[in-house]
Amino acid sequence: MNNILLKYMESRFQSKIIDPRRGVFCEGPVVTISRECGCTAINIANMMAEKLTLKTGNKWTCLTKEILEQSAKELNLAPEKIEYVFNSKEKSTWDEILAALSSKYYQSDRKIKKTISDVVRAFASKGNCIIIGRGGVVLTQNIERSFHIKLHAPLEWRAAQLQEIYKLSTNEMLSYAKEIDKKREILRNYFNKEPLSNTVFDVIYNSKNLSDEMIAEASIHMMEMKGVLGKHIVMR
Template sequence: MNNILLKYMENRFQSKILDPKQGIFCEGPVVTISRECGCTALNIANMMAEKLTAKTGNKWTCLTKEILERSAKELNLDPVKIEYVFNSKEKSTWDEILGALSSKYYQSDRKIKKTIAEVVKGFAAKGNCIIIGRGGVVLTQDIERSFHIKLQAPLDWRANQLQKIYNLSTNEMIKYANEIDKKRAILRNYFNKEPLPNTVFDVIYNSKKLMDEHIVDTSINLMELKGVLGKQIVMG
């Protein structure tokens, strides 16, 4: 199933962008979801994709690991080899030198991040997708038909949610949540060139106070009001 989905997304990516000769403008629509650690986004994204597919008549897709897999394929690398970037780790100078000397498939941190950015923008330009994390909120700001969501909640509540998954102490989960939040911010800030302000988001939800379905329904309503779901423009 994963291979079928990846193949489908590859075909969409390859035919992705604007052909000036044809005069077709087809960027978006795209939704990005950023979240604090402990605020689950996948259920919201899947529910939103299902409802948007029914509403628009176009197939909507959730993207998270597909971005990693597609980026790795573009670089001719195993996904494991670039996953460290999403964990906000960097190679040391010595690692860079050894890697360059020992492998013809070596790629620098900068090249990997550049490829990730291109993949995210490619998927977003084709449209009808919901991007979870991966710096999507920064990389799609220039797409007019875009909608950007942030999920947040009190730290103690998020730690409690994480305990249901990891079965560790509250203090351990608080420490873990803070570490993950910092790592995610590092990647976003790298693409943004500076700390990312909350003003880039269209809406910020408190996951503690709202049910997933309420978040989805409210977001779709706001997308309609904003014109994100409007018809694509064909020029010429």
């Protein structure tokens, strides 16, 4: 009984965000970072989370593998069973049939992608998070208190960054970068239902010419100017 009452009180008095210009409840704030292969986002995201936590007084978190893990949990599957979706692979009809017959926990590609989109939207709606990839830019477009970043750079520069990690040839890294870029584009386009335009981003940075610190600082400044952080918290 006490647990039921506690859950009700938590739900009833959960903080909501109101936009003073419109007098309506808003979700967020949320940041999404899309990137071309070879443009590292995690350092920027961690810097932004730390700075935004200090600035707002609310704990900000970076989300990457957490989306995969929560989606798998919702589907009652191991994370590795759905990871192929993020690699833009699809089961053949025959694979779907075999999987359905062999496992009572079978889930279709469509169900998995629907769950991923629901999980991303849930994290974004709750706010105070930075979502790296995972189709986040598409799935959070309807959230007013959102800020969307894209990192890009010349292909040759990106291949050189990858060489430092994987110790493979330039040609191998050029091919790898192109392949990963294509896979990420396929996932974004699936959620968007059509090819994604750069106009969905608030800002696009050239990672070759700008440091992680510069990108993090500039992004937070623009978030403030856009009003992403400047709303009033009220009780429902």
